[in-house]
Amino acid sequence: MQSFLSIRNLGKKFGQFTALEDISLDIEQGEFICFLGPSGCGKTTLLRMIAGLEECQKGEIWQDGKEISLLPPEKRDFGIVFQSYALFPNLTVYDNIAFGLRNQGKSQSDVHVLVNEWLETVGLPDSGHKYPGQLSGGQQQRVALARALALSPGLLLLDEPLSALDARVRVKLRESIRSLQKRLGITTVMVTHDQEEAMAMADRIVVMNHGHIEQVGTSKAIYQKPASRFVAEFVGSMNFLDGIVDHHNETHVGDTTVAVDPICRQNDRVLLGIRPEDLMFGEGTSELPVTVESMEFQGTFVRAECSPRGWKSRKNIKVDVPIHQLSGLAISPGSPSSIVLQEQHIHVFPPEAF
Numbered sequence: 120m121q122s123f124l125s126i127r128n129l130g131k132k133f134g135q136f137t138a139l140e141d142i143s144l145d146i147e148q149g150e151f152i153c154f155l156g157p158s159g160c161g162k163t164t165l166l167r168m169i170a171g172l173e174e175c176q177k178g179e180i181w182q183d184g185k186e187i188s189l190l191p192p193e194k195r196d197f198g199i200v201f202q203s204y205a206l207f208p209n210l211t212v213y214d215n216i217a218f219g220l221r222n223q224g225k226s227q228s229d230v231h232v233l234v235n236e237w238l239e240t241v242g243l244p245d246s247g248h249k250y251p252g253q254l255s256g257g258q259q260q261r262v263a264l265a266r267a268l269a270l271s272p273g274l275l276l277l278d279e280p281l282s283a284l285d286a287r288v289r290v291k292l293r294e295s296i297r298s299l300q301k302r303l304g305i306t307t308v309m310v311t312h313d314q315e316e317a318m319a320m321a322d323r324i325v326v327m328n329h330g331h332i333e334q335v336g337t338s339k340a341i342y343q344k345p346a347s348r349f350v351a352e353f354v355g356s357m358n359f360l361d362g363i364v365d366h367h368n369e370t371h372v373g374d375t376t377v378a379v380d381p382i383c384r385q386n387d388r389v390l391l392g393i394r395p396e397d398l399m400f401g402e403g404t405s406e407l408p409v410t411v412e413s414m415e416f417q418g419t420f421v422r423a424e425c426s427p428r429g430w431k432s433r434k435n436i437k438v439d440v441p442i443h444q445l446s447g448l449a450i451s452p453g454s455p456s457s458i459v460l461q462e463q464h465i466h467v468f469p470p471e472a473f
């Protein structure tokens with residue numbers, strides 16, 4: 120069966136600069152998808168191409184069984200919310216939401232019913248008479264959302280809608296958006312550079328870098344099975360250690376033998392990744408002697424920065440210790456200890472990761 124939104128071999132250049140290279144992606148009806156990546160990776164450009172706000176130079180976009188690649192924005196079926204609230208400042212909240220409905224030719228009474236329903240839905244039932252300037256940033260984004268959704272689009276596009284808001288409002292609004300999206304079942308694509316936001320909201324995350332897709336997957340898959348060094352570093356935190364593979368196919372980190380399958384070795388080298396929360400202080404097989412350099416309180420855990428003992432070059436390894444386990448461990452800055460590299464937590468990266 121065909122996906123609701125299908126992006127096929129999309130490319131985009133600005134002059135000589137390639138902003139998007141051969142992007143292909145299928146999005147199912149009702150999914151919440153996040154485009155996640157660092158500044159300049161092309162996520163906004165991709166969203167704007169889906170909206171028809173950027174010209175499609177190469178490839179195709181299909182929505183609901185129709186090719187839309189060359190259609191102007193007004194002929195496409197989407198609602199959009201931008202980072203800057205983009206409400207009409209001289210119109211009341213009521214009129215902002217009513218604007219598109221009136222343009223659709225709806226009767227005055229239908230408009231009235233719909234606007235009031237949407238004001239209720241976004242939690243602003245008594246704000247219809249206010250002007251955007253009289254609302255907080257979070258409230259203005261709720262109005263922008265109501266305005267976009269009131270037209271019953273087939274697709275909702277969100278371009279960093281939460282970035283301009285303070286942390287508390289952001290978390291609250293992301294929960295409201297997600298539950299509203301689920302209730303309506305509307306296919307949604309959101310651009311964000313905030314990994315926590317993407318992980319909390321998305322059914323699937325599309326991790327982008329330099330105009331291409333690095334990985335597509337659920338939050339869990341992206342976090343637990345990062346497909347590349349870039350994804351591993353961009354989503355969460357990851358320690359990287361160089362491994363040397365001997366002629367028995369055994370991998371060593373310094374003098375420590377690590378039980379991993381060096382599937383993607385390059386000559387005698389392999390790159391190993393391990394998350395700070397997957398490292399433990401203690402003894403066991405695959406034990407690496409370290410010196411604790413510093414410890415930082417982070418609320419639910421302490422992040423210890425350690426350096427391996429006896430290595431020629433300096434290396435910082437982060438170890439996260441849950442706060443309730445700390446008292447049982449005799450560690451403090453300057454103290455010698457050891458960490459255990461457990462096979463099941465080690466990610467082995469392909470040769471191009473070097």
Ligand SMILES: Nc1ncnc2c1ncn2[C@@H]1O[C@H](COP(=O)(O)OP(=O)(O)OP(=O)(O)O)[C@@H](O)[C@H]1O
Nearest residue numbers: 133136138156157158159160161162163164165312
């Ligand atoms: N109209 C344009 N003309 C020239 N270059 C552009 C234009 N629009 C975007 N770019 C370039 O294309 C690249 C991708 O831009 P885009 O806005 O898609 O990135 P982004 O991932 O959304 O980043 P950010 O989070 O900073 O918005 C950037 O290097 C940007 O400078």
